[in-house]
Each structure stands twice: as C-alpha cells, then as structure tokens.
Amino acid sequence: MILLLLCGACAGALATWAILRHWSPRKDTERSAPAANEALSELASGTAHDINNALAPAQLSLELLRDTAGADPELLGLVVRSVERCVRVAGVLTRYAEADLPGTDPIAPGDLIEALRGALPERPDIVVTVAADPDLPELIGHRDRLLELLRQLADNALNAMAEGGRLTLSLRQRSAADNATFARRASDPAVTAINHSWIGFSIVDTGAGLTPEALAEARRLFFTTGEKQGGTGLGLAIAERIAAAHGGFIDLSSSPGVGTSATVWLPVRPQATA
Known part of the structure; x- marks a missing residue:
C-alpha cells in the first residue's frame, strides 16, 4: 500500500511537470514572452517547493522499505526511479526560477x-x-x-x-x-x-x-x-x-x-x- 501511495505521489508530481511543459510560452506569443516567462518562473518555483515537500517523506519511506521483507523488488525499483526523476525535475525547476538573480x-x-x-x-x-x-x-x-x-x-x-x-x-x-x-x-x-x-x-x-x-x-x-x-x-x-x-x-x-x-x-x- 505504501508503495502504491508513493507511486501516486510521484505520478502527481510528474503530471504537474507535464502541465508546465504544455503551458510554457510558445513561439507564436513572442510579444507576451517576457511576462509569460516571469509567470512561468514563479510557477516553477512554487512547483519545485511543493514537489520537494512531497518527496521528503517519500524518500524516507523508500529507505525503510528497502529493508522490509517481502517488498516487491520490481515495484520498489519503479518507485525509486520515479522519485529520482522527481528530484531531478524539482532541481531543474528551482534552477530555472533562480537563474535570473543578479550578482556583483x-x-x-x-x-x-x-x-x-x-x-x-x-x-x-x-x-x-x-x-x-x-x-x-x-x-x-x-x-x-x-x-x-x-x-x-x-x-x-x-x-x-x-x-x-x-x-x-x-x-x-x-x-x-x-x-x-x-x-x-x-x-x-x-x-x-x-x-x-x-x-x-x-x-x-x-x-x-x-x-x-x-x-x-x-x-x-x-x-x-x-x-x-x-x-x-x-x-x-x-x-x-x-x-x-x-x-x-x-x-x-x-x-x-x-x-x-x-x-x-x-x-x-x-x-x-x-
């Protein structure tokens, strides 16, 4: 049951990623691209924050499940890969949101x-x-x-x-x-x-x-x-x-x-x- 819940959490995070991809500014909206990119940056930052919050207990649960007798190794491997993918997505979204911060x-x-x-x-x-x-x-x-x-x-x-x-x-x-x-x-x-x-x-x-x-x-x-x-x-x-x-x-x-x-x-x- 825990594995299925984790799969669901990861699926939800990746679904949000898919929505971001579909929503992103297109070539035919160049005039509104700066405002759209700024909105995307804010959305990316918030999404990364929410994904990270969801992943923290998921990663802890996975560590416990690795040592649990009777855990389905195939399903466990699937969840591990999904969580790793979510971690990468969250990291990329954070880097995108912070990329335009100035420096001196x-x-x-x-x-x-x-x-x-x-x-x-x-x-x-x-x-x-x-x-x-x-x-x-x-x-x-x-x-x-x-x-x-x-x-x-x-x-x-x-x-x-x-x-x-x-x-x-x-x-x-x-x-x-x-x-x-x-x-x-x-x-x-x-x-x-x-x-x-x-x-x-x-x-x-x-x-x-x-x-x-x-x-x-x-x-x-x-x-x-x-x-x-x-x-x-x-x-x-x-x-x-x-x-x-x-x-x-x-x-x-x-x-x-x-x-x-x-x-x-x-x-x-x-x-x-x-």
Missing part, C-alpha cells in the same frame, strides 16, 4: 574557463583544448551561475559526442566598436546606452550536430534531444536566463555530422574596468 562578484574570465575545465568529467575518448586572449578585463556578475551556464553548454557538447571527439573552450574579447550589433541581441536595455566591450566564452564540439530544424527549435522551452538520458529541455533555457541576467546572450550554430558551437557573449560593465 568580480570575475576573471580566465579563472572561470579554467574552473569549467576542472569541473568536466574525464573522458579518454575526448580531447579538451583551452585557448584564451591575454589580459581580459574582469566581469561583474554571479560567478556560480555563470559557471553553471557554461557547465550546461559543456554538458550538452559532451552528450553530443557519444563516440568521442574534440571539445574546444575559448575566450576572446570584442571591442566597443561592436557594441551596437551586440546590444541589439542583449535583453538588457541599459547595455545599449554604453559602449561596452564584450567577452565571448565559446564551447565547440565535434559531435553529431543539429539539423536546421532542430537548431530552430533548440531555444524553445522543454525541447530536448536527450530524453533517453533524462533531459528536461530546460538546460538551454536556464543558460539563456543566466546570460540575460548579465546583459548578454548566447549564439548557437550547428551542422549535422560536424558539431555545434555555443558562444556566450557578456558585456564588460564600466565598474569591471575601473
């Missing part, structure tokens, strides 16, 4: 790319190279969230190279002469008022690549090509919210059989060059 940390771009390199899992079938322009100015922002942004893009790149390949991490600076072009891509109106220089974090893989159709869909909430690996379709959305919170944006390009390139462009704030 001074950040050395080179240190950030080295931290990313150190956080990547070791895979003998993948060659990782790092290249950076010298003497890059500091950025101002939330270091942990920027690292999460880069880690998300790097994870996508690694997942695309199931048979191995090359991952290139690079840093470069674009001058204030490019500000007009870049500012039009940024979501922060204040960026257009000042001639910023820009720092680009590029993550390039030699994986399977995306078709033009998949690339066009890649920015849509809940779109994923990795459902078998437990993908939620919010990873890129989280990354873009973090970039937007720092006045920046993400450039994506991809070719089937060649690989994918993702570049995060962030403006150098005046206080970062003082």
